[in-house]
Amino acid sequence: MATLELTNIKAIVTDIEGTTTDIAFVQDVLFPYAYQALPAFVRRHSESPEVAAQLEAVKLEMGQPDAAMDALIDQLLLWIDTDQKVTPLKALQGMVWIQGYETGDFTAHLYDDVAPNLQRWAAAGKALYVYSSGSVQAQKLLFAHTPAGDLTPLFSDYFDTRIGHKREVASYAQIVQKVGLPADTILFLSDIVEELDAAREAGLQTVQLVRPGTESSQAHPTVTDFNQLVL
Structure with a gap:
């Protein structure tokens, strides 16, 4: 197995969909569940402050x-x-997915290589973060309900579109400020080239995950799973 060695990495920011998690889980499980359950949910909870604010x-x-x-x-x-x-x-x-996870309607998907490497990196003192277009709440729910158990204690923080969109350089500059480390000591993992482009322009190190169905790019270093990363 070919490996990719990166030096001076102190923190890792990972995408979810297409990186840690099969896109099919989001497209074929989470989205249809929300589509079916959301109308009744917002009607039932429209008076609650949290739901009312989002409406x-x-x-x-x-x-x-x-x-x-x-x-x-x-x-x-x-x-x-x-x-x-x-x-x-x-x-x-x-909010809708909470009920799906808690009632056991589904369990989050992770590629087999993800949990062992997240645990290994955390044990080695690497600070771990998530940056996804899904809400922070949805991110925490996913990592709390994996086949490997609750992985949320591994992460230092979570970022979503409230910090900015994932193809904008300013978003990654803000993440660097939040992490509090030099940009070139932070690694961003994603399957999307445009996201990696923005992260690199902000000074982060970047690696593209080429999972099944992902088209490899020559613009960034690539691996097919987390096992290939030597940090």
Whole structure:
């Protein structure tokens, strides 16, 4: 097995979908579950402060401050249908997924190489972070309900689109500030070239994960799984 050796890595920021987790889990399990359960969920919990705040954010995104509940639900479902990375949708999906995980409707998918390497890196003193377009809540839920058990204690922090979109350099500059380490000591792992481009422009080291179905790029170092990384 070919390996990729990287030096002076003190922190690792990992993407989820297509990097730690099969895209099919998100596309074929999480999204359909949210699509089916979300309408009843928002109607039932619309008066709770957490849900109400997100529904107000949906109205702002729509530019319709007086939108009725039916219109809000239609917009949320449209965003799911078109795979839009809209922050209030992601927050509401995370709330819906809680019930799915907690009732055992599904367990999070991780590639087999992920948990052992996350544990190894953490034991070696590497600070671990997640940066995903899914909400922080959804990230924590996923890593708390894996076949390897609850992995959330391994991570120092989580970032979502509230810090910025994943193809923008400024997002990674903010993450560097939050991590509090020199940018060139932070490794970003993702399957998406445009995300890696933005991270590299912010000074981070980058590696593309070429999982099944991912097209390899010549623009960044590549590996097919975490076992190939020597840090």
